Amino acid sequence: MACFVGYYVVWSVTPALHTPLMAVTNAISSVIIVGALIAAAAAGSGTSKWLGLLAVTLASVNIFGGFAVTARMLAMYKKKER
Amino acid sequence: MEHAAPPFWVGLAYLIAGVCFILALRGLSSPATSQRGNRMGMIGMAIAVVTTLVTSSSSWSTSYGDTGFLAHVGTPMEILAAIGVGAIIGITTARRIKMTDMPQLVAAFHSLVGLAAVLVAWAAFLNPDAFGIAEGARMLLPPDADPSSAHAVFDKMHIHQVSRIEMGLGVAIGAITFSGSVIAFLKLNGNMSGKPIMLPGRHIINLGLIAAILGLVAYFFTDDSGWVFFTITALSFLIGFLLIIPIGGADMPVVVSMLNSYSGWAAAAMGFTLQNTAMIITGALVGSSGAILSYIMCKAMNRSFISVIAGGFGAAPEVGGGEAKAQRPWKRGSAEDAAYMMAQAEQIIIVPGYGMAVAQAQHVLREMGDLLKKEGVRVKYAIHPVAGRMPGHMNVLLAEANVPYDEVFELEDINSEFAQTDVAFIIGANDVVNPAAKTDKSSPIYGMPVFDVGKAKTVFFIKRSMGGVGYAGVDNDVFYADNTMMLLADAKKMVEDINKALAH
Numbered sequence: 181m182a183c184f185v186g187y188y189v190v191w192s193v194t195p196a197l198h199t200p201l202m203a204v205t206n207a208i209s210s211v212i213i214v215g216a217l218i219a220a221a222a223a224g225s226g227t228s229k230w231l232g233l234l235a236v237t238l239a240s241v242n243i244f245g246g247f248a249v250t251a252r253m254l255a256m257y258k259k260k261e262r
Numbered sequence: 263m264e265h266a267a268p269p270f271w272v273g274l275a276y277l278i279a280g281v282c283f284i285l286a287l288r289g290l291s292s293p294a295t296s297q298r299g300n301r302m303g304m305i306g307m308a309i310a311v312v313t314t315l316v317t318s319s320s321s322w323s324t325s326y327g328d329t330g331f332l333a334h335v336g337t338p339m340e341i342l343a344a345i346g347v348g349a350i351i352g353i354t355t356a357r358r359i360k361m362t363d364m365p366q367l368v369a370a371f372h373s374l375v376g377l378a379a380v381l382v383a384w385a386a387f388l389n390p391d392a393f394g395i396a397e398g399a400r401m402l403l404p405p406d407a408d409p410s411s412a413h414a415v416f417d418k419m420h421i422h423q424v425s426r427i428e429m430g431l432g433v434a435i436g437a438i439t440f441s442g443s444v445i446a447f448l449k450l451n452g453n454m455s456g457k458p459i460m461l462p463g464r465h466i467i468n469l470g471l472i473a474a475i476l477g478l479v480a481y482f483f484t485d486d487s488g489w490v491f492f493t494i495t496a497l498s499f500l501i502g503f504l505l506i507i508p509i510g511g512a513d514m515p516v517v518v519s520m521l522n523s524y525s526g527w528a529a530a531a532m533g534f535t536l537q538n539t540a541m542i543i544t545g546a547l548v549g550s551s552g553a554i555l556s557y558i559m560c561k562a563m564n565r566s567f568i569s570v571i572a573g574g575f576g577a578a579p580e581v582g583g584g585e586a587k588a589q590r591p592w593k594r595g596s597a598e599d600a601a602y603m604m605a606q607a608e609q610i611i612i613v614p615g616y617g618m619a620v621a622q623a624q625h626v627l628r629e630m631g632d633l634l635k636k637e638g639v640r641v642k643y644a645i646h647p648v649a650g651r652m653p654g655h656m657n658v659l660l661a662e663a664n665v666p667y668d669e670v671f672e673l674e675d676i677n678s679e680f681a682q683t684d685v686a687f688i689i690g691a692n693d694v695v696n697p698a699a700k701t702d703k704s705s706p707i708y709g710m711p712v713f714d715v716g717k718a719k720t721v722f723f724i725k726r727s728m729g730g731v732g733y734a735g736v737d738n739d740v741f742y743a744d745n746t747m748m749l750l751a752d753a754k755k756m757v758e759d760i761n762k763a764l765a766h
Contacts, residue, residue, distance in 0.1 A: 197290050198555060198654030199364060202522050204290065204303050206371045208283045209522075209548040211307065211541050212378050212529045214276075214314045218536060219385035220341050221318035228389035233344045235381035238374045240348025241355075246371055247304050248356035249364075254296045256661040 200253045207246025213239035273539060275313040280543030282306025287551065293667055310540045315341070361662040362619045365518060365651040366450040372521045373443030376502075379436030379528035380495060383429050386535060387491050425535050430479035432531030433491065434498040439524040441502030446517050449506075450651055471501040514651045516559045523552025555653050562647030562673075563710050595747030597759030600687075600722050605764060607684035609640040611676065613713055614656050615649050617690020617724070621753035624663040627689065630757050631665065633764040642679070643670045644713055646694035677714055686718035690753050692725070696738045721746040724753050 216239055219232025283306045289299015315338075359367050475497050482490045509517055530545025604610055612631070618624060631641045643665060649656045660670055680686060688695055699710040715721050716739075723746055740746055749756050 197293065197296060197657070198558075199368075199652060199658045200296060200300075200654070201287065201290050201551065202368055202519065202555065202653065203364075203371075204286055204300060205522055205526065205548040205551050206368060206375065208286065208303050208307065208544050209375050209525045209529050210378070211279070211283075211310055211544040212375060212382060212532060214310055214538055214541055215382040215386070215532050215536050216378060217311065217314045217341065218318060219382055219389070220344070221315075228385040231381045231385040231388070233340060235378040235385070236341060236344040237348040238378040238381070240345045241352040242348075242371050242374045242378070243307055243352065244349040245352030245356045245367075247300060247307075248353050249359065249367065250300050250303075251297070252356060253361075253364075253658055253661070254293070254300055256658070256664075 200250050203246050203250040203253065207243055207250065210239040210242040210246065213243065272313055272317055275309055276538060276540035277543075279306040279310040279313070279540040280547075282309065283544050283547055287547065311345075313540075360622075361624075361659055362622060363451075364658060365514060365655060366447050368652060369443045369447040369450055369518055369521065372518075372525050373440050373447060375525040376436045376439030376441075376443060376521075376528060379525070379532055380433055380440060382532055383433035383436060383535075384491075384495075386429060386532075387433075387488075426482050427479060428531050428535040430482045430491070430494055432528055432535060433495050434475050434479065435524055435531060436528040437495050437498030438502040438505070439521055439528055441499045442506045442517075442524070443502075443521050445503055445506040446514065446521060450514060468501060468504055471497055471504070475501065513563075515648050515653050515655075516556050516563075518652045519552050519555035519559060521552075523549050523556060526550070526552055559648055559653055592742050593747050595722060595749050597749070597756060598763045599747060600749060601760045601763030603720055603722075604634055604639065604685050604687070604760075605637045607634075607639050609642065609679075609683050610634065610685040610687055611642045611644050611680060611683050611715075611718065613644045613646070613686060613688045613691050613695060613715060614660070615646075615689065615691025615694060616651060616655075617692075617726070618753055619650055619655065619659055619690070621690065621755075623689060623754040623757050624659045624665075626754055626757040626761060628660070628663040628665050630761050630764070631669075633761060637764075641669060642676060644673070644676045645670060646673055646691070646713065649691060649694060673711055673713065677711075680714045680717040683718040684720065686713075686715040686721045687724075688715060688722065689724045689757070692738055695740055698739060716740055716743055716745070719745060722749055723747070724749045724751070724756050726750065726752060 213236060216232050216235035219228055220236055221232075282302050286299045286303030286306060289295045289297075289302060355367070475494060478490055478494045478497070482494065506517060526545045526548025528545070530542055530549055533539075533541025533543075533545050612627065614624070614627065618627065631643075634641050643660060645656045645660075647653070650659070657667070657670060661667060686695075693699075693710070693712075695713045695715045697712065697714075697716055699712045721740060721743065723741065725748060741748060751759075
């Protein structure tokens with residue numbers, strides 16, 4: 181289902197915005213942080229927890245970095261609309 | 263002890279997060295709505311994270327303290343600290359990065375997603391009960407059973423067989439994404455030669471490795487011991503390296519979008535393991551978007567996906583026609599010539615390429631455009647789909663230099679205009695304007711759509727020297743055409759000189 185929606189949505193993106201598109205998709209693929217959070221917060225194994233915490237850090241670099249860089253790029257597109 | 267099913271709102275929240283992500287991509291269909299799209303993405307992510315934290319927090323409230331179990335549970339403080347560290351690193355990088363370095367940044371970010379996927383898979387492998395994938399436990403939340411019995415269960419636990427396949431695939435894709443992205447990053451960043459590195463028999467090695475990984479994932483289905491999982495991870499890291507090493511610089515747009523796609527599939531595979539709607543939707547969304555981008559890039563180069571993956575332009579055709587023609591006469595122009603011709607022109611089309619990015623010439627180029635506009639010249643920019651090192655790279659650079667996006671045109675929209683154009687100004691591009699792609703069947707770039715720059719009355723070609731012949735290693739007939747003047751210099755310096763001449 182998501183593939184199907186993704187298919188239509190991506191085709192409608194103008195080539196000029198492919199780089200921001202990649203940055204955004206990259207940021208949202210860090211939704212893997214959900215898995216990382218579960219791992220970090222779950223009881224049962226110490227190793228698991230540390231792996232999870234590390235994954236949380238990596239994924240949040242990605243989330244914040246990805247959205248911030250996209251915002252920066254898009255701000256440049258926006259500027260000369262006047 | 264009985265587990266309570268995750269409340270209904272959790273599933274709904276994840277679903278809403280997924281929808282937010284779809285709207286985020288939707289927003290990117292036009293520059294006007296793109297910022298709203300980006301905000302949508304952030305909202306979606308916030309919903310997903312908060313939902314997970316709230317549902318997981320039930321594990322914090324249960325007292326593991328007395329058995330010393332606390333050390334095994336990430337406390338809210340630790341988790342917030344982890345997010346905080348990530349946020350600081352991420353935001354500072356995003357602020358500091360130069361727009362020309364975007365491809366590296368994106369590759370680096372992909373590697374992080376890949377690595378995170380591997381770590382999550384390992385965490386799940388070591389602690390399957392917490393992920394609700396252990397035999398007998400059907401819950402997403404950790405059990406609030408008393409710790410001693412949890413321990414007992416943990417020791418004997420096996421992972422669901424279906425989950426094993428998903429985890430195996432997830433860890434494999436994640437590892438490939440990670441190591442592949444690291445190589446792509448090193449190549450893009452210039453820490454490693456952009457030239458394809460060909461290993462003898464690499465196809466056989468790669469196919470063998472892929473077969474081995476798939477075989478092991480299948481074997482993991484029957485035997486969930488640690489070495490199988492470990493070997494899958496290790497082999498996948500290896501194949502990630504091997505896959506990307508033979509791919510050359512100009513194919514990087516394809517590689518970067520392909521890795522983008524992989525990172526999505528890795529998230530989706532883990533989403534199936536954890537039965538998390540948000541992860542599945544998003545992963546599939548990213549995966550398919552990356553796949554489509556790769557497809558668009560391949561089509562723009564008229565190369566099949568397989569041939570890109572199988573490794574750069576082969577060594578054999580590279581030598582092809584180039585040498586015989588090497589001694590043909592060409593005309594050298596000066597900055598003054600170019601300035602004079604362009605100031606007289608009615609319309610000029612600027613064709614930027616990767617060379618412009620390397621020389622950081624986008625700002626001076628825009629100044630040149632402004633000066634020319636003052637002279638009453640119509641200035642347009644023509645961007646080839648594969649110009650630069652990632653999809654849309656040139657557009658971002660021109661946007662950074664404040665070039666209005668309605669002056670920037672795509673290949674199909676502008677190609678017919680070269681015939682009515684006085685000056686085609688090519689800066690740092692080569693293969694995308696090479697007529698050999700249309701005429702010479704033996705050329706490695708044959709069939710790739712190119713700009714018909716030769717149809718313009720005059721062509722200026724900024725190039726560092728006559729020596730290098732673009733990425734594909736193909737000589738370009740445009741160099742030797744009667745209406746072409748070569749401007750041999752660093753792109754930025756040449757454009758600065760032209761600007762000086764124009765200002766007179």
